[in-house]
Amino acid sequence: MKPHRALPIASGCAVALLLAACGGGSSSSAPQRAASQVFTYDTTATVMDDGWDPATEYSDGIIAMSQMYETLTRYDAATHRVEPLLATSWSSADGGKTWTFHLRHGVHFHTGRLMTAQIAKAALLRTIKLGGGAAYVFGAVKTIDTPDQYTLVFHLKYPSPLDLEASASYSAYIYDTDAAGPGGNLTKWLNTPHDAGTGPYEVQTWNKGQELELILKSFPGYWGGWSGPHYKKVVFRVVTTDTTSAQLLRSGAVDFVEQIGPSIWKSFQGDPGIRTVASPSWQNLLAQLNAKSLSLPVRQAILYAIDYPGIIAALQGAAFPSSGLVPAGLLGHSTSLPNYTYDPAKAKQLLNQAGYGPGKKALNLSLTYTSGDSNEQVVAELMKSNLAKLNINLSTQSLAWPTQWAKAKSANAANHQSIFLEYWWPDYADPYTWFTNLLQTQKPPYFNLSYYSNPIMDAQINRVESVVATSPAAAAALYRTMQVENFQQAPVDALYNVNYQYAMRTNFTGFKVNPAYANVVFTYNLRPTGS
């Protein structure tokens, strides 16, 4: 599941203005205190809403999973390099078709077992077999050998950037496959819940559906050790109202607010107890247009009718214009791609071609977006208003993410929406996911919720992974070609790219934004200072 990072429902502009006006002088709210042992992460949506299995979890659980589980490598967006994690070194041979990873010694799972190449292999094979989440990142893997206790050798069907793929934020975790005991059902055991990772934290309490949803505690046997200042507990607190999140942050009751309404985020600036961080992300808001029910001119007309600058202005710094599907910083991004711009005259002309538009037959469309996300709500309302001028009646429906997704995947096409809004971000530092998940033919649909099917593009998508491994320049060109094709056929449009706006207390250091791991705070790397 690849849903959203929901922004809470703001209680209206007046409230935001009130907070903005009153918030500036609230610095006194944080009394001096000793370095806390507990790091509290304020999130707007349920954290573990897609199960506890590290092989298949594909949703907001990433922010907690990344504390409990580790991958062979980790991507550093600052250096654009893949760094060692559970693997200390690696090399490729045979033109990118054979990869050898040397594992870190002395790493223990939370179950107490020593991490070996054999267990790592079993974990990866199980993930590949289950085929959930982002298991497609190991699609090239043919066999895995374990010549010794600490060496993994991957033999691939075609060249693939496995060091990059092994750093994926989903489905690349190494876990103890025997955690449930001999003959035990691992998935069932994990969902109890338990965890079977090697990360610095392990699950202490899960209060499903409650405000203090998840508490993690430090894993004493963590290979990185616990010398020096570290948080010993991590609390994930679900706060659905952003005004309340703001108050909690100001009072010091939470340490980090994942995302918050732009006007309230601005009100934090100048508060000495709070640090604000803004950073371009690799996340964009997509409009997936139903290619089964909407003709090409209608799809294009809709995209020309959207007031993109208006949306970006309304989001007050939380969004910036996109160019194509691929955000800046990833292979295949280009600022010279053709993009849809706000052009009502062209939209009207295209609609007329299809027999719709002002003075003609009205067009009735539906749009679904994720409930609780104030930014998506703004976009939906602006789109409704934009399209109304062209005699298009857009009915908008906000739904919980699982319901929105289930409705879009329904076997009954009558349940399908005309336009599906959702956020998308990469599973690893490559744009492959935008193409394989959103544009490749899927029967039944999974994330291709525009129900688009194009054999030429399918073939290009099948080819691009191996091109990335052998010739990044050729891969960039291929990604560009596919984006142009997407522009021409208009099944998916990136309405804007998300600008992360985080707010946090100043009582810790070490926070770095890493867009390869959406909204993840690697808590172990933080240093509580107690200011």
Add this chain to the structure above:
Amino acid sequence: LIVYVARRIATAILVVAGVVVLTFVIARVVPGDPAATWAGPHASAAQVAAARHYLGLDRPPAIQLLSYFGGILTGNWGIAIHTHRPVLSDLAVVAPASLELVTAAMIIALVVAVPLGLISARWPGRASDQVIRAGSILGVSMPIFWMALILQLVFAQRLHLLPVAGEYSPSLLFTHPLTRLTGFGLIDAPLTGNWPMFGSILSHMLLPAVVIAAYPAGLLTRMIRAQVLDTIGDSHVQMVRSLGFSERAVFGRFAMKLAWNPVAAAVALVFAYSLVNTFLVEAIFDWPGLGSYTTASITSLDTPAILGVTLFIALVYVVANLAVDIFQAAIDPRIRLR
């Protein structure tokens, strides 16, 4: 009295049944696929079909409705789609927090409204009356979310007198975890000797309870004032006065006694109303009650859970009104004849 009570219960059952049918129809009209939501994101078409069968969604709507009614009578309110748990079990977890909050709010409202209403009636037209009437109007008319934010800003953020949000301090999870017995935190904490938790819940509850109390306090103050003023000129009250009773006794004991009937009816109605009104307050104060559960149910198109919440609130309305009706009928025989 028995005939009267039987008649009222029959009417109450009809009301509840009507609410259930209406909610069931509305929930079915909204397009969606609860079976797919139930089966989860990685489910195959066969698993979704199996879920549809398991949930009974492949049966005709009329049969589903009849089955639902049958279930209600046997304590089976269905399985919530978004939690995969029996709706009744879910409600047993979330409803106590809301009921606790609204009960606290009603106590605050009565403690405030009775003396203020009497003071207002005792000296009508005076400055105290004007201030109390203005305050009552403010309490009734001020948007609840606005008041919640203002109180949160002043008492939590600025003055640091009360906590911002939540049911209790998260740090107590590590030192004094709450053991749930009845589901009511303010009962469970003292029952288990967990006094730090009791204090924490009480302090966390105060602000949201005051916010919820604003409307009933305003309403009841005005009602008590009007009722007392209405009866103060009656001959029997005049007689009490002529017998030499103090003005405090005339107002507090005799005039107020006559005002209790309509006030009790209003309290019952306002209690149930506040239960719904609390949803927004719960969101602002992160109070773990019916509000967040209802929101999640609606956005998940979770028909059994939506029906369960609606049925629960309808029952609260009906039972509260029934109790007041019986109470009134018991103390005033004229009501039975109406």
